[in-house]
Each structure stands twice: as structure tokens, then as C-alpha cells.
């Protein structure tokens with residue numbers, strides 16, 4: 001049997017691609033290596049951020065024409081919500097039956113309790129934390145109803161694009177078999193061996209290295225805020241990174257931290273220390289750990305030509321976590337559309353590559369430079385200095401992400417807190433936004 005399209009991986013990208021392609025009448029198979037399609041084992045904080053704010057900088061991008069992939073959510077009665085992909089046709093919207101935990105801001109907190117926020121108000125919703133598994137299972141149900149075949153417990157070991165079609169070697173509990181299709185969408189997430197086999201990583205470059213993440217899922221926690229939000233607790237004497245905390249539907253909490261793969265830091269011990277022996281331990285009295293998750297992230301540069309020959313690689317496999325859930329949905333939808341176009345004799349690959357290279361901030365040199373200007377605060381400051389800096393932001397009413405508000409207030413910080421400024425910025429004046437923007441334009 002030769003399918004029109006085989007999709008490899010049932011994460012957000014693959015599930016959306018399967019739903020769209022099946023609804024458009026293609027003969028589609030989606031395979032997933034886990035025993036259950038729609039299950040999620042790789043750690044992800046599950047926040048669907050509204051608007052085009054990104055991972056490390058909220059400043060508008062001016063060097064590249066980016067229409068950042070984003071979403072809105074129509075909140076309905078419990079279990080009856082609609083997710084809409086911004087600037088996508090109506091058939092990209094889908095219903096979501098899980099819990100929605102609204103986050104009204106993101107807040108950085110120092111050991112002494114000084115705080116600054118990402119947004120100027122706690123009265124607007126920044127995003128919603130979702131139950132990712134319920135979301136994916138809903139999309140898969142839609143895909144199946146439209147005729148998509150779903151095969152879980154099936155790992156793709158090899159993929160070959162032979163010009164007149166795609167050949168997959170897969171492994172199931174019954175053994176190995178070969179699957180054939182006219183085209184494939186590879187949606188297998190980070191560290192993709194399939195993208196590598198197909199040659200997509202050639203000339204990609206290595207990037208600054210890999211990060212490890214670890215999270216504990218807690219059944220109880222008291223956040224020191226009136227409104228629900230995601231927070232970044234900062235205590236450099238316990239960890240030279242942030243301790244991130246947020247809701248974890250249904251009804252639980254997630255705390256997580258990260259460190260470079262090359263560092264000797266033991267993340268489970270860091271989390272234990274935060275829970276039991278830190279300035280923030282009082283928030284976790286009575287909490288019990290109900291699950292642990294982990295993952296790594298490779299900060300490699302993205303690949304531009306994600307659609308080549310009969311294959312489109314989507315989502316995290318040619319970038320990294322910055323595609324995010326909503327971005328992977330966008331990739332899945334557009335890749336299904338592009339595959340149908342290609343099967344119709346049109347240039348579907350160019351259609352997809354145009355979308356891909358204009359939907360994500362990581363294709364903006366300006367964004368990348370802004371994000372990388374400074375080391376993280378807990379790497380360069382101690383606990384007391386963190387209290388002083390966060391208190392300074394609070395007393396000046398300054399809100400925003402560190403990568404934006406530190407350079408944006410460099411001169412004032414050098415005047416008011418010279419010792420801290422020297423540690424944060426180093427000996428040289430770092431380039432401000434105008435300088436970076438001018439450099440791009442030149």
C-alpha cells in the first residue's frame with residue numbers, strides 16, 4: 001500500500017498535519033514511536049502564550065519580515081474551548097476539552113522577595129497552560145474521523161527519499177517492516193535522527209551547546225501572588241539559573257530548572273534544595289512530588305530549507321524549543337497544505353519554506369543578538385545583589401524580560417548600581433537596541 005502521505009511523530013506538529021491532510025482528502029498514515037499516540041513524555045511547560053512575545057525578548061523585530069506563529073483561545077464552558085491559529089483559515093481552529101489555567105503575568109522573584117514583572121499589569125492574560133495530552137488526543141480524534149490511519153508503537157528507523165516517493169523502515173512489536181508513501185512529513189521533534197539521515201543537518205553548524213531540563217510535578221504549592229502566573233524564582237546560592245514554576249493542569253504544579261549539559265550540576269538535587277532548603281521552601285510545605293520529567297535541548301541554529309524533495313521536516317527537528325506548541329501547530333497545518341499542493345504538481349516546498357522562514361523569531365539575526373547579549377542574572381550576581389537589582393527594577397516601575405530591560409537601562413544602572421552593573425554588563429558597554437538595529441540595517 002502506498003500512502004499519499006506518512007507523518008512521523010504525533011506531537012503538536014504531526015497531529016495538526018494529520019488532521020489537516022486527512023480533512024483535505026489525502027490518504028494519510030501517522031506513526032508514533034510511543035505505545036500510545038498523543039502521550040507526552042518529553043518535558044514541556046505547556047504554556048500557550050498569546051501574542052507574539054518570544055522566549056527571551058519581547059522587543060519588536062524589524063530586520064526580517066516575521067509573522068510569528070501564534071494563537072488565540074476562545075474560552076468556553078468547562079471542557080469546551082476553541083484554539084485558533086492567528087492569521088490561519090477557520091479549519092485550523094480546533095476544540096480543546098481540557099483545563100485552561102490562565103497566567104496573568106510572568107514574575108521574577110529574588111531570595112528577599114523583591115519582584116519585577118514581564119507585563120505592566122496583572123489584569124491581562126498572558127497565556128494559558130494546557131493539558132497537552134488532551135489537546136493532542138483531540139486533534140488525533142479529528143484526524144481519525146477524517147480517515148487518517150494512526151499507528152502507535154511504531155518507530156521509524158530509516159527514511160529514504162528516492163525521488164518518486166519515500167520509503168520508511170519501521171519497527172513495531174511484531175518486527176520490522178517497510179512503509180511507502182508519495183510524500184512524508186517528519187515531525188519527530190528535537191535530536192531528529194531522520195532529519196540527519198536525509199541530509200537536512202548538513203552545514204547547519206553547532207550552536208552554543210546543549211541544555212538539560214528537569215521538572216518535578218507537585219500536587220500542592222502556594223504561590224505568593226493573588227493572580228495565577230508563571231514565576232522565575234532566583235537564588236544564585238542554590239542554583240546559577242532560574243527555578244521556573246507554573247500551573248500544570250489538571251490542578252497540579254510544575255517546577256523546573258536547567259543547566260548546560262557539560263556542567264556537573266545535578267538538577268534533581270537543585271530542585272530538592274529549592275523545595276526543602278531555600279528562601280522559597282515555605283511555598284512548598286506539604287507538597288508532594290507526583291512525577292518527574294526531563295529533556296535536553298540543543299541550541300543549534302535553525303535550517304532554512306525545511307521542505308526538500310518529497311519530505312518536509314516540521315517543528316522542533318530543524319530548530320529547537322522556540323517553535324513552541326503553537327508554532328508546531330502552524331508548521332503541521334502548512335506542511336499538510338504544502339504536501340497536497342506538491343501532490344497536485346505545484347511547488348509545495350517553496351510554499352512551506354516561505355511560511356517557515358517567516359514564522360519564527362529565530363530567523364531574525366536581530367532577535368538572536370538581543371537574546372545573547374548578556375549572561376543570565378543568577379550566573380553573575382549573588383543573592384544580595386539579586387535582591388538589590390530586582391528591588392531597583394520594582395522601585396523604578398520597570399517591567400520586561402531581562403534581555404530587554406537590562407540593556408535598556410544600562411546607563412541608569414551604571415550610575416545607580418555600578419558594582420552590579422559591572423557584573424551584569426562586563427567591562428565594556430554592551431550594544432543597545434539602536435546600535436544592533438543600525439547594524440542590521442547597514
Ligand SMILES: Cc1cc2nc3c(=O)[nH]c(=O)nc-3n(C[C@H](O)[C@H](O)[C@H](O)COP(=O)(O)OP(=O)(O)OC[C@H]3O[C@@H](n4cnc5c(N)ncnc54)[C@H](O)[C@@H]3O)c2cc1C
Pocket residue numbers: 008009010011012013014031032033034039042043044045046047048049154155156157187188189190194213295296297314315316317320321322323324325326328
Ligand atoms: C524545557 C522546555 C519547555 C518548553 N515549554 C514550552 C511551553 O511552555 N510552551 C510551548 O508552547 N512550548 C514549550 N516547549 C516547546 C514545545 O515542547 C515544542 O516546541 C513542541 O512540542 C514541538 O512539537 P513537535 O511536534 O515539533 O515535536 P514533539 O512535541 O517533540 O513531538 C515529536 C513526536 O515524535 C515522536 N517520535 C520521535 N521520533 C520518532 C520516530 N523515529 N518514529 C516515530 N515517532 C517518533 C515522539 O515520540 C513525539 O511524540 C518547551 C520545550 C522545552 C524543551
